[in-house]
Amino acid sequence: MLLLAFDTATPAVTAAVHDGTTVLAESTSIDARRHGELLMPAVDHVLREAGVRLDAVTGIVVGVGPGPYTGLRVGLVTAAAFGDALGIPVHGVCTLDGLAYAAGVAGLGGPFVVATDARRKEVYWARYDGPRTRATGPAVDRPGDIAAEVAGLPVVGAGAALYPEVFADVRPPADQSAGALAALAAAKLADGEEFLPPLPLYLRRPDAQVPAAYKAVLPK
Known part of the structure; x- marks a missing residue:
């Protein structure tokens, strides 16, 4: 291999x-x-x-x-x-599973949360019961909206460090x-486990948008 x-x-x-x-x-x-x-x-x-x-x-x-x-x-x-x-x-x-696995190698057991920066004042996140066991997610949310769900849990990922008022117990790795x-x-x-298809997991529409007032120009 x-x-x-x-x-x-x-x-x-x-x-x-x-x-x-x-x-x-x-x-x-x-x-x-x-x-x-x-x-x-x-x-x-x-x-x-x-x-x-x-x-x-x-x-x-x-x-x-x-x-x-x-x-x-x-x-x-x-x-x-x-x-x-x-x-x-x-x-x-x-x-997020890759970050969770790295956290396990660093000695973090579970439960814990992985959070990466999603921009727009949001995070991509998931909750894990262990380094290879994702319990919820992935999802994209504003940190304040998930404060009750992540309260008291260790968090890894660079997204967590951006919102210390929500993610109080930030652990490595960040990246x-x-x-x-x-x-x-x-x-x-x-272990013979299945993989995800190699397709993008966006969770939301791209930042770039066609302007709402876009005017088509037709040839004369």
Whole structure:
């Protein structure tokens, strides 16, 4: 097994190579506006660091969100292209599940919450009973609207740090790790679990909208 994993659903543009047992190489850059510029160099870097060729990869693991439209589609389109070109499966994993798994590696049990920044003063979030057990979500909400549901629970993810009045017990990790995403996928493959389809989990309409007063111009 040789997995190439990446996720662009958050400001963390992250890629990793995993051999089914351990992370061979990982690269993460935090930049909310340069997913398209940073992903392929990150993939190239981890492949070279791991000492493997792209055509040796046996599976692609990609974070499917939830996340903003522009960044999320970069990873998903790249995953689809690799899968088609190499003739290998593309395994979709919820981005929040990757953060939850990383939290478990860091020693957090359960229950806890994962929250990432959804912009518009909202968070993408889910509640977990354990690192591999999602109890609710994913969903997108204003933090104040879910205060009662998350009260008293530890929270991981960069979205939590933006709203300390709601998320009082913020724990690491803050950012997505493709290494953790790949490790979770390897565990799921070993256990025969199903994956999500490699399709975007937006949860809401994109920020970019066609103007309501748009006027069609017809040729004369």
